[in-house]
Amino acid sequence: MAYVDGFLLVVPTDKIDEYKKIAKKAGKIWLEYGALEYRECVGEHLDMPFGRPFPKLLKLKPDETAVFSWIVYKSRAHRDQVNAKVMQDKRLAGMDPKTMPFDMKKMSMGGFDVLVSL
Template structure:
């Protein structure tokens, strides 16, 4: 079964296009090293929940939107190999986290085993 890295992060609305350009570049790098899919999605129908929600999960501010993204790999071992190469690539390794168009401290991410693939 495939393996998926998932991400949820807040991006200032005024920086969505900047984030999109960054994501397009990053997607090319991940795909070059073998990722099967690289998806970046911007919130469209995401409401603030009473207890939990995408906005609450990242402590969304009124001036921000939520980005939901994922990368698909053949397996966890494949993910680990791809990410090791990506992190050494000068296009990614040279990025300064202080210059990112989002607050990385509020980003949620993790690796997931696919349990249903239909």
């Protein structure tokens, strides 16, 4: 069964285009090194009438939105191999966490075993 790295970020709405540019670059690199799928999704309909809506959960300000992302791998071992190569790639070397178009302190991430895949 596949393995997924999942990410949830808070991005200022006026920085979505800047974020998209970085995400496209990063996605190409992850796929080049063997990731099976790379997705970056920007919040569009977040105020759902049930559960805990993303704006409340993430304490979004009016000028912020949620970005939900995931990368799919064959397994956790495959993820570890791909990420080791990605982290050594010089094309990402210039990406300084201090200049990212989002607050890294508000980013959540984790690795997930796929439970159901249809």
